[in-house]
Amino acid sequence: MRQLLARMARVATVVRPMLWGLYMYAPEPLAHELKALHGFINDVVACSAQGPLDAGAIRTRGVRHALTDFVRTGDESGDLQPPSPATST
Numbered sequence: 001m002r003q004l005l006a007r008m009a010r011v012a013t014v015v016r017p018m019l020w021g022l023y024m025y026a027p028e029p030l031a032h033e034l035k036a037l038h039g040f041i042n043d044v045v046a047c048s049a050q051g052p053l054d055a056g057a058i059r060t061r062g063v064r065h066a067l068t069d070f071v072r073t074g075d076e077s078g079d080l081q082p083p084s085p086a087t088s089t
Contacts, residue, residue, distance in 0.1 A: 005017075005023045008023075009023060012031075013026070013028070013031035013032060013034070013035050014026055014027070014028060014031045016031070016034060036065045036066050036067055037065075037067070039065045040061055040062060040064075040065040040067055043061045043064070043065065044058060044061055047061070
């Protein structure tokens, strides 16, 4: 059974391995969001190894990983503003 779960975790997004060795079933929308967040984190960590990242670079990576609901834009004062309704879905 454990081998089947491990294989499902490798080939599907709906079964996710947990740190303590168990597996979690994630409904498809949640599984896609977890996959996007995981990809975003890996991308940011890999790029930060090359040097400091500014907010724009992090925003770009968020958009690349389809995290547009979480991406915020900064105004000239540096304050974060939520995305406009026209750009969020």
